Amino acid sequence: MPCAIVVGATGITGSAIIHHLVKDSSYDKIYSLSRGNPGYQNSKIQHVTLDLQGSVDDMAHNLHGISAEYIYFCAYLGRDDETELLRVNSALLHSFLQALTVTGADRRIKRFILTCGLKQYGVHLGQGKQPFLEDDPLLPNSKGGDSWPPIFYYEQQRILAEAAVNGHWEWVVTLPEDVLGYARGNFMNEATSIGLYCAVSKALPGSKLPFPGSKANYFTFNCWTSANLHAKFCLWAATAPSAGNQIFNVINGDTESFQNLWPRLAARFGCTIPDPIFPNGGVPDTKGFKDYESSTIRMQNRPPIKARESSLGLSSDPVVDNAPTLFLQVDPEKWARRSDVNAAWMQLREKYHLDQEAWDKATWNFLVLTMGRDWSCVASMSKARKLGWTGYADTWDELEETFQMLEKEGVMPPVEQLRRDF
Missing domain, CATH: 3.40.50.720 (NAD(P)-binding Rossmann-like Domain)
Structure with a gap:
């Protein structure tokens, strides 16, 4: 063997x-x-x-x-x-x-x-x-x-x-x-940061769940x-x-977007989505949600599609020449440093005996990229499928399973109790 x-x-x-x-x-x-x-x-x-x-x-x-x-x-x-x-x-x-x-x-x-x-x-x-x-x-x-x-x-x-x-x-x-997954003591995981953002948002006054990222990101398609x-x-x-x-x-096999996931996250954690979800039209360089700090990050490089411009017939198209911009109407890194946010987290930590290390090591900077970008990230699974691979996973189901594991391990508060208490 x-x-x-x-x-x-x-x-x-x-x-x-x-x-x-x-x-x-x-x-x-x-x-x-x-x-x-x-x-x-x-x-x-x-x-x-x-x-x-x-x-x-x-x-x-x-x-x-x-x-x-x-x-x-x-x-x-x-x-x-x-x-x-x-x-x-x-x-x-x-x-x-x-x-x-x-x-x-x-x-x-x-x-x-x-x-x-x-x-x-x-x-x-x-x-x-x-x-x-x-x-x-x-x-x-x-x-x-x-x-x-x-x-x-x-x-x-x-x-x-x-x-x-x-x-x-x-x-x-x-x-x-x-x-999406869990390993004890390893918090380099988008699900951990998103889950903590949602849980703390539930504990804040009003239980609102602002979408941190750009309007373009909300409607792009992505894979996990x-x-x-x-x-x-x-x-x-x-x-x-x-x-x-x-x-x-190697991706789950479905195609997802935050326009589908964000309402489901709000429902799971008992939050409400602000309406309008993009109070300033989601335009970069404008103020995002009231009292929250936004960020506009201009990258120094041209987009990777620039390298393919000739074969794609895009040599004179502005899409290949404009440097990418990340826009966060609620910058996750700045949000996580706010005094009211940290007070809400400490309340959750004490009430549900949560792991402080999870908060300290949460990858808020990763959310800056994954929610701030205005481009889709979709990969094909055709190559593996042609060789016999048949595996598939539903992204929401995997996210839910990861949240449940994080709750079990004391990284996030148990959602049913959180909904009752706040």
Whole structure:
């Protein structure tokens, strides 16, 4: 029976993969690799403490005697500077692969699954050609007078493909988007920030739920990825006959928008949506909701679609020349620093015994991007479907399930009690 190694076992995608590996009877041994012990209680799981920023020799020492046919690499270290982000995360993967070579574990590998994301297409940099397809050209670091920040996924994929050729094994790269899930102590999750925003809004006077983002964002179409669905996909891709040496979009399979999700969020938390929801017409550079701070953030680069202008017949179209702008009628980062907001949070924290760390580490800056942008982010699943993938998840159901887990773990207040108390 095969063994599996999961690198980044304490993260949302890594912990979900371990959960599904445990349920898969075809695996008899699972090695969970991370700096901290996630405390999995299952006889199939063996935890190995591993610092991916350590030396190759140190990693090789910790990995002595450990090997597997299938490796799932979900490790990631965030950095504000894109060049540093590339350097750090490329080094993590490269050093780990070197350590496997030192121990000889690379000789057992059949497939190595690397988790990346839709930043592959520059979704964080502006409007791109939609829907995203896996064979779309990579975004160049420079094109004439245009320049985009480096995307570290490209270098990771180059490192992985080179190692696979040298080691005579196969690789798979997955591209999820805005992953919905939960891992204990890990709050780098859009669902956590949205849930806390809704819960605190319920506790504030009037229980209003303003939409933080731009009017354009409210009506754009987007896709999300369930951590559980992504885990199932990774297990499928590890053994699917034609999946080797391939890059795959991995999204739930539905297309969503905040015009659909926001009313459902308001109903779930017992809030009311202000009417009008865009009091100043949603025009950037104007005041958003009364007493709340708005933000307009002008990006320095042209949108990624600029790189495709000739093939799309858009060379003279303004859409390719205007630098992207993020507009928040309620800036989440500024909102989270308000005294009344923090007082409401502390009231919830004390009343329901919530985790202060969840509030301190909530990724409000991520909401600035995902709600402030005026472009859609939709990827195609056709490539995987043609190879036999049939998985699907409903985004609202996955969001609801994530909220329920966050409530159970003391990150968010239990919604039924919250609705009764406020």
